[in-house]
Structures are given as structure tokens and as C-alpha cells.
Amino acid sequence: MDQELWVGQKREVPLPVFLILQRYVRNCRFNGTPGTILHVGIAHTRWATHGGPTEANAHPHSGCRRQLQVVHNGIIENYATLKEKLQKAGHVFKSETDTEVLAHLFEEILADGTSLPQAVRKGLQQVRGTYGVLVMDPAAPQQLIAARHGSPLVVGVGDGEFIIASDISPIIEHTSKVVYLEDGEMATITPAGMQIVTIASHQPVQREHESVEWTVDDVERGGYAHYMLKEIFEQPAAVAAAQQGRSIPERGLAKLGGLELVAERLAKVQRVTIIACGTAYHAGLVGEYMLEEYAGIPTEVMVASEFRYRKPVLDEGTAVIAISQSGETADTIASIQEAKQKGCLVLGIVNVVGSTIARMTDAGVYLHVGPEIGVASTKAYTGMLTVLALMTVTLGRQRQMSLVTGNRIINELKALPAKIEQILTQRAAIAKLAERYQAYPNFLYLGRKYNFPSALEGALKLKEISYVHAEGYPSGELKHGPLAMIDANFPSVFFAPQDSVYEKSLSNLQELRARGGPVIAVATAGDEHIGKVANDVIWIPKTLEMLTPILAAVPLQLFAYEVALLRNCEVDKPRNLAKSVTVE
Numbered sequence: 001m002d003q004e005l006w007v008g009q010k011r012e013v014p015l016p017v018f019l020i021l022q023r024y025v026r027n028c029r030f031n032g033t034p035g036t037i038l039h040v041g042i043a044h045t046r047w048a049t050h051g052g053p054t055e056a057n058a059h060p061h062s063g064c065r066r067q068l069q070v071v072h073n074g075i076i077e078n079y080a081t082l083k084e085k086l087q088k089a090g091h092v093f094k095s096e097t098d099t100e101v102l103a104h105l106f107e108e109i110l111a112d113g114t115s116l117p118q119a120v121r122k123g124l125q126q127v128r129g130t131y132g133v134l135v136m137d138p139a140a141p142q143q144l145i146a147a148r149h150g151s152p153l154v155v156g157v158g159d160g161e162f163i164i165a166s167d168i169s170p171i172i173e174h175t176s177k178v179v180y181l182e183d184g185e186m187a188t189i190t191p192a193g194m195q196i197v198t199i200a201s202h203q204p205v206q207r208e209h210e211s212v213e214w215t216v217d218d219v220e221r222g223g224y225a226h227y228m229l230k231e232i233f234e235q236p237a238a239v240a241a242a243q244q245g246r247s248i249p250e251r252g253l254a255k256l257g258g259l260e261l262v263a264e265r266l267a268k269v270q271r272v273t274i275i276a277c278g279t280a281y282h283a284g285l286v287g288e289y290m291l292e293e294y295a296g297i298p299t300e301v302m303v304a305s306e307f308r309y310r311k312p313v314l315d316e317g318t319a320v321i322a323i324s325q326s327g328e329t330a331d332t333i334a335s336i337q338e339a340k341q342k343g344c345l346v347l348g349i350v351n352v353v354g355s356t357i358a359r360m361t362d363a364g365v366y367l368h369v370g371p372e373i374g375v376a377s378t379k380a381y382t383g384m385l386t387v388l389a390l391m392t393v394t395l396g397r398q399r400q401m402s403l404v405t406g407n408r409i410i411n412e413l414k415a416l417p418a419k420i421e422q423i424l425t426q427r428a429a430i431a432k433l434a435e436r437y438q439a440y441p442n443f444l445y446l447g448r449k450y451n452f453p454s455a456l457e458g459a460l461k462l463k464e465i466s467y468v469h470a471e472g473y474p475s476g477e478l479k480h481g482p483l484a485m486i487d488a489n490f491p492s493v494f495f496a497p498q499d500s501v502y503e504k505s506l507s508n509l510q511e512l513r514a515r516g517g518p519v520i521a522v523a524t525a526g527d528e529h530i531g532k533v534a535n536d537v538i539w540i541p542k543t544l545e546m547l548t549p550i551l552a553a554v555p556l557q558l559f560a561y562e563v564a565l566l567r568n569c570e571v572d573k574p575r576n577l578a579k580s581v582t583v584e
């Protein structure tokens with residue numbers, strides 16, 4: 001499969017939010033001859049929406065008559081109305097979940113003598129909300145129903161088996177052939193194979209399988225204690241892969257195959273709006289500085305969960321760029337729908353090939369950083385920044401950027417993997433720093449211009465995996481409030497590379513020190529001055545100012561990782577968080 005092309009032009013995951021496994025062992029073929037089902041099973045990793053994380057609320061959920069088994073990812077918005085109706089009809093509920101409603105609803109329809117696929121289809125027509133759902137009936141164990149609306153669902157087609165999951169990571173150990181269900185589709189899997197129909201009108205859908213390129217090695221820990229650590233150490237390769245074959249240095253050009261079909265529209269774009277969540281949003285903020293400085297395009301970045309409820313002023317001259325590792329983030333998807341309705345060109349920067357965002361955008365660029373399993377995003381972030389730099393070259397060269405500048409950015413990008421390797425050699429020193437600082441209950445992360453987003457990202461990494469309170473702030477805002485918190489018990493991590501705002505950063509750093517606040521500086525190797533002001537320094541090699549956030553990200557990830565280890569936190573699976581946020 002040519003992954004340089006974006007889905008739609010031609011055709012192209014982390015511990016998933018939930019897994020559903022269903023395997024027909026032997027004798028059963030996709031579009032093949034009938035056989036005998038030997039094993040059918042469903043399982044689910046729940047991320048609580050309705051009802052706490054208790055055993056009663058754990059999936060699968062069953063009804064009260066035929067004991068239908070249901071697992072579900074998403075939110076049933078009208079569950080209260082449905083539940084009331086079903087209770088009036090005599091159904092007895094055992095959990096607080098919205099999912100249980102589905103089991104009773106399907107059972108109620110089955111009571112008319114309707115077949116299971118028909119009952120599920122009719123039941124889903126009454127449902128408002130989002131679902132990736134699997135249904136099993138122990139009374140008819142030769143079939144399994146899968147349906148999707150607004151939550152991802154992918155079917156692995158193996159040798160005599162089908163494996164259904166919310167993303168491809170649990171599947172690739174068994175097969176590289178996958179079929180992505182689209183919204184509003186339902187698949188019935190029996191020994192005779194898989195039939196897909198539309199939920200609304202029962203129209204048959206023909207869909208060929210696609211091949212995935214990720215391998216089992218990609219999703220294993222490979223000797224590392226945690227996926228997060230592995231993914232931090234994969235960044236030299238990831239940043240190299242994200243730019244591999246994507247530039248023509250002597251012409252100062254980026255060559256992004258996924259944008260070629262929209263090149264003319266891109267040349268006319270007057271404004272860019274970037275939408276994303278979490279770490280991807282921080283990448284977008286760096287992209288804003290890059291696009292404005294080097295491509296001269298007014299750019300705005302919005303958190304997707306806000307964008308979807310604002311009345312953003314968008315028109316045909318606006319390109320909307322959605323950034324997402326998983327390609328399945330519910331708020332980002334809703335924002336894309338809004339942007340498409342307003343006639344904007346919608347581009348994606350996505351890691352998971354074939355994901356919903358990749359399929360629904362007009363064009364885009366894959367990260368190619370390989371699967372990211374740890375919940376805390378690391379290599380996807382540096383991959384996003386790499387792709388944003390390449391996009392900046394594309395858009396800049398269509399406008400005022402010179403060949404020399406384009407060439408310089410590309411050459412500096414090429415030098416980054418070796419520079420990240422150099423930072424990784426400081427792991428032991430960073431672990432020592434973590435020991436010294438891990439007991440502090442609060443941290444301030446500060447940075448200016450390109451590294452203001454680094455401050456936000458550094459604080460997020462620490463919060464999410466070590467549960468230590470940290471705030472990211474633009475350092476120029478210090479004296480507008482946060483400085484009041486600073487004393488000897490309140491450390492700061494300060495991004496102060498030797499860039500165009502270095503002098504300003506030094507002044508802010510002095511302000512912290514004057515109040516007794518301990519400071520860890522992230523600074524440019526060879527800076528002889530910074531060690532005199534900061535208590536501790538982590539060094540990053542010199543690079544172009546616009547690319548410093550790529551290097552600055554690595555020590556902040558390592559620092560958060562080491563603090564989390566010392567505090568005995570579950571690094572790869574922080575409490576209350578999921579890798580793909582497929583619910584609003």
C-alpha cells in the first residue's frame with residue numbers, strides 16, 4: 001500500500017480503549033466455505049462514562065431474558081429514555097451503564113421472533129449517540145454481530161479466524177489483513193464469513209480488506225520496562241521516518257505525497273486553523289509559530305472540544321488542519337465535520353493509517369512513527385512537529401520562503417535524529433534530577449515563543465503519568481500572577497535555548513531565582529552562562545529555533561518518566577486515562 005497517499009486519493013495503535021476479540025478457529029474463512037465455530041469470545045477494557053469502575057458496571061453486559069452478551073465503546077445518549085421504556089416492559093437492570101440498555105433493547109426485539117442481526121439493526125436504529133458494539137447470543141453461538149457509529153471498529157481477517165477490535169494493535173499479532181467498518185455499518189460474522197450491511201437501510205456493503213504495515217515487533221516492548229520508555233528511545237528513528245523521502249533538499253522543497261492533489265488549493269489558502277486535543281494541540285501551537293513566521297499565513301489553534309461549540313469564522317479560504325495520533329479522537333472528529341460543512345479544505349496529520357480522521361479529511365500526511373502504545377504521547381508528538389515543519393516548508397515555498405530557507409529547514413530536520421540520540425545519553429543524569437525533585441508537589445513549566453508549547457507539553461507529561469501538579473505557562477506571564485507561588489518549595493522547569501528570546505528567558509529565570517525558586521533549565525549545549533543562574537541544566541544540541549521544541553520534548557518526557565517511576569505510578573496506563581479518547 002502506498003502510504004504517501006492519503007486515504008481517499010488511493011488507499012492506507014496503543015493499548016486500545018477496548019478490545020473485543022472474537023476468533024473462529026479453523027474451518028472458517030472470510031468469504032469462504034462454511035465451517036464450525038470452535039471458539040467465540042468477547043472482552044472489553046472499560047473507560048467509565050456512565051457508572052463507576054465497578055464489577056457490576058464491567059462489560060460484557062447481558063439482558064435478563066436470553067442473556068445476550070454486549071460490549072460497547074461510546075455513549076448512548078438517549079439511554080435514560082430507552083431504559084425507562086424497557087423497565088416498563090419488565091426488564092430488570094443490574095448496572096448503571098448505558099451499555100446494558102443495548103442488551104435489553106436487543107432482547108426485547110428478539111422476543112418477536114426476529115433474527116439476532118435484524119434485532120441488533122432495528123435496536124440500533126432507536127439509539128442516539130456513539131457506539132462500537134459487539135453482540136453475542138449464547139442461544140445462537142454461530143454468529144457475532146459488530147456495529148459502528150462514531151466509535152472505531154476494525155475486523156482482522158486471519159487464517160480461519162476473525163478478530164474484532166477498536167484498533168489494529170491487538171490484531172496485528174494474528175493477521176495483517178483488516179476491514180474497517182464505516183459509521184452506520186453492521187457486520188454479521190458466521191462460519192460462512194462476514195456480511196456487512198448498512199444499519200439504516202440494510203443495504204449490503206462490499207468491502208475488500210486492506211493490509212496493515214505495522215508488525216508484532218512494533219507493538220512489543222522489546223526489552224524496555226515500559227512502552228513509554230521504548231517510544232521515547234524510538235524518537236531518533238521516528239523523527240527520521242516522519243521525514244523519510246519527503247524532501248528535495250537541493251530545491252528547498254518538502255515533498256508530501258498526501259498533499260499533492262490539493263496543492264493548488266493550498267497555494268490559495270489565506271488562513272489556517274489547527275484543531276487537536278492534548279499533546280496534539282501542543283504540537284499545533286508550535287505549528288502556529290512555524291506557519292506564521294515562515295509561511296506568512298495567519299494561523300489559529302483551537303482545542304477541538306472548544307472549536308466544536310464555538311461559532312468559528314471559517315470560509316473557503318481557510319484550511320483546517322486536524323492533528324491526531326490515533327485518528328479517532330471524538331472531539332477532533334466532530335470539529336472536522338463542522339469545518340467540512342463550512343466548505344473548508346480539511347487536512348489531517350495522523351499516525352494511525354486508515355483511522356477515521358484519515359478517512360474523513362480531504363488530504364493529509366501520516367506521521368509514520370509506528371504504533372504508540374503508552375498512553376502518554378511521546379514519539380507521536382515529535383513526529384507531529386516534524387510533519388508540521390515539512391508542511392511549513394510546503395506552504396512557505398508556495399509563498400515567500402526562499403530556496404535557501406527551505407533548504408536550511410530540511411537540512412536541520414535531517415540532523416535531528418542524531419541530536420535526539422545525544423539527548424537520550426543523558427538519561428542517567430535526568431534520573432538523578434528526578435530523584436532530587438520527585439518529592440515536590442507542584443511544578444511550573446515555563447517557555448517563550450516556540451517553547452511556550454514545550455512548557456505546556458512538559459507540564460502535561462508530568463501530570464498525566466506521575467500525578468504531580470504541574471502548570472505550563474508562557475514565561476512572559478510570570479509576573480502577571482504565577483510568580484506569587486514561587487518560593488524554595490516550588491520548582492520550575494525552564495526552556496531557555498539560545499534562540500531569539502534567550503535574553504528575555506534569562507531575565508525571567510533570574511526572577512525565579514531571586515524568589516528562591518529552584519530551576520531546572522533546558523538549555524543549548526555550550527551555553528556557559530545558564531549554569532550560573534539555574535540550579536540544574538539539561539542540555540539539548542543547537543538547532544534552528546523553530547525546531548527546538550522537537551529536542552526540548554525529549555528531556556521533558558524522560559524527566560516525567562523517571563519521576564513517575566520513583567512515585568510507583570503505572571507509567572503506561574495512568575489512572576483515569578485512555579489512549580484513544582473516542583467519547584466526548
Ligand code: F6R
Binds near residue numbers: 279280580
Ligand atoms: C497526552 C496524550 C493526550 C492525547 C490526546 C489526543 O500524552 O496522549 O493528550 O494527545 O488525547 O489524542 P490524539 O492525538 O490521538 O487525537
